[in-house]
Amino acid sequence: xxxxxxxxxANAKFGGFSKLLFRWRGSIYKLLYKESxxxxxxxxxxxxxxxxxxxxxxxxxxxxVALYCDQFTNYIPMSFVLGFYVTLAFNRWWGQYxxxxxxxxxxxxxxxxxxxxxxxxxLLRRTLMRYANLSSVLILRSISTRVRRRFPTLEQVVDxxxxxxxxxxxxxxxxxxxxxxxxxLTWFTNLASQARQEGRVRDDVALRLLMDELNNYRGKCSLLxxxxxxxxxxxxxxxxxxxxxxxxxxxxxGRQFLNPEKGYKGHQLDLYVPVFTxxxxxxxxxxxxxxxxxxxxxxxxxxxxxxxxxIDRNIQVSMLAVDDMYQNLPPTEKDKFxxxxxxxxxxxxxxxxxxxxxxxxxYDISFESGPAVSMPFVYKDExxxxxxxxxxxxxxxxxxxxxxxxxxxxxxxQFKVAVELIQANDNEQSSC
Numbered sequence: 001x002x003x004x005x006x007x008x009x010a011n012a013k014f015g016g017f018s019k020l021l022f023r024w025r026g027s028i029y030k031l032l033y034k035e036s037x038x039x040x041x042x043x044x045x046x047x048x049x050x051x052x053x054x055x056x057x058x059x060x061x062x063x064x065v066a067l068y069c070d071q072f073t074n075y076i077p078m079s080f081v082l083g084f085y086v087t088l089a090f091n092r093w094w095g096q097y098x099x100x101x102x103x104x105x106x107x108x109x110x111x112x113x114x115x116x117x118x119x120x121x122x123l124l125r126r127t128l129m130r131y132a133n134l135s136s137v138l139i140l141r142s143i144s145t146r147v148r149r150r151f152p153t154l155e156q157v158v159d160x161x162x163x164x165x166x167x168x169x170x171x172x173x174x175x176x177x178x179x180x181x182x183x184x185l186t187w188f189t190n191l192a193s194q195a196r197q198e199g200r201v202r203d204d205v206a207l208r209l210l211m212d213e214l215n216n217y218r219g220k221c222s223l224l225x226x227x228x229x230x231x232x233x234x235x236x237x238x239x240x241x242x243x244x245x246x247x248x249x250x251x252x253x254g255r256q257f258l259n260p261e262k263g264y265k266g267h268q269l270d271l272y273v274p275v276f277t278x279x280x281x282x283x284x285x286x287x288x289x290x291x292x293x294x295x296x297x298x299x300x301x302x303x304x305x306x307x308x309x310x311i312d313r314n315i316q317v318s319m320l321a322v323d324d325m326y327q328n329l330p331p332t333e334k335d336k337f338x339x340x341x342x343x344x345x346x347x348x349x350x351x352x353x354x355x356x357x358x359x360x361x362x363y364d365i366s367f368e369s370g371p372a373v374s375m376p377f378v379y380k381d382e383x384x385x386x387x388x389x390x391x392x393x394x395x396x397x398x399x400x401x402x403x404x405x406x407x408x409x410x411x412x413x414q415f416k417v418a419v420e421l422i423q424a425n426d427n428e429q430s431s432c
Contacts, residue, residue, distance in 0.1 A: 073254055089291045132184070146299075185218050189214065
């Protein structure tokens with residue numbers, strides 16, 4: 001189940017995010033504790049081996065290797081490689097979320113344009129929406145392990161009511177080497193055309209609206225399929241993984257605390273526990289885990305998409321919209337403000353302090369008003385000859401010309417597109 005903490009961060013307050021640090025489900029601790037434990041055990045192994053099992057000559061060699069590793073590990077561009085990769089993975093994650101096929105627009109169009117209160121009209125509307133939901137179930141079975149676990153075979157899809165046995169036979173009977181999630185949408189188009197011939201869809205405009213919404217729905221199903229097909233290039237994922245693992249592999253030796261008596265630079269203390277190296281591991285390895293988590297949100301991680309819940313929601317609301325809600329309107333009555341000239345919606349006592357009063361950032365600023373200044377201007381063309389005169393320049397202050405208030409009259413000669421406005425002296429007349 002997706003981990004939601006939106007309510008807990010609704011208001012910014014002291015230590016607002018701190019409460020989230022003590023959660024386990026969906027946390028970075030749950031994702032990273034195994035890798036952290038392995039890193040700590042390996043670091044402890046090298047530390048104990050260096051201190052108690054090496055001779056002085058061997059310790060000197062180990063110390064030289066440690067200094068060398070510590071010096072050159074910073075050559076690995078961890079922040080750049082990880083940052084770019086996680087950003088790319090996040091954009092992909094958000095794109096997959098926005099590509100999820102929701103039937104809301106389609107069911108509104110079906111409910112408003114496929115008419116008939118009899119059994120035939122009801123059957124048409126319900127079947128159209130069942131075909132749309134069947135298509136999303138078929139595509140999600142192909143990309144989501146949760147849905148595949150729920151519907152391992154098409155027989156389970158039939159048992160769930162998304163498809164009839166005869167439709168199952170037609171689906172299996174079509175010879176195609178590719179995914180056949182588009183077949184129910186083809187049934188949708190054929191059935192909509194049949195409804196148009198029967199007069200259930202009253203005009204071609206309504207039929208076109210149905211087809212447009214169906215194409216939008218089909219496009220999202222297709223986009224999900226292509227997201228699953230075309231991944232982030234494997235070479236980039238390998239580069240990022242090798243960068244992180246090699247960096248901390250060298251840190252196992254390079255970040256060891258060496259004998260302080262030998263006077264190595266930066267090794268004046270022997271703390272046994274590399275606090276800042278562990279923090280660096282937590283941040284960088286955690287960053288890599290974030291990318292691993294969001295690169296495919298159709299798995300079974302805590303924060304992966306709830307595809308099964310979306311399937312349940314979509315089939316329920318679409319059937320309610322086209323069946324129970326069809327022509328099921330509340331009585332039309334005069335609203336509460338029918339006779340009031342000034343409409344004011346009341347606030348509860350708890351929300352009284354939230355009443356909006358903003359009128360604009362400069363609403364309450366006042367300036368000392370003065371007379372409007374009028375300044376004559378003339379046009380000068382590319383050759384320097386006066387070609388057009390400007391008159392009635394109003395609302396001009398501080399020598400700023402408002403182009404929307406200009407009225408010009410054309411002079412003799414060819415009109416020049418490239419012109420320049422110049423300020424005229426007070427004694428300049430049209431003889432310029």
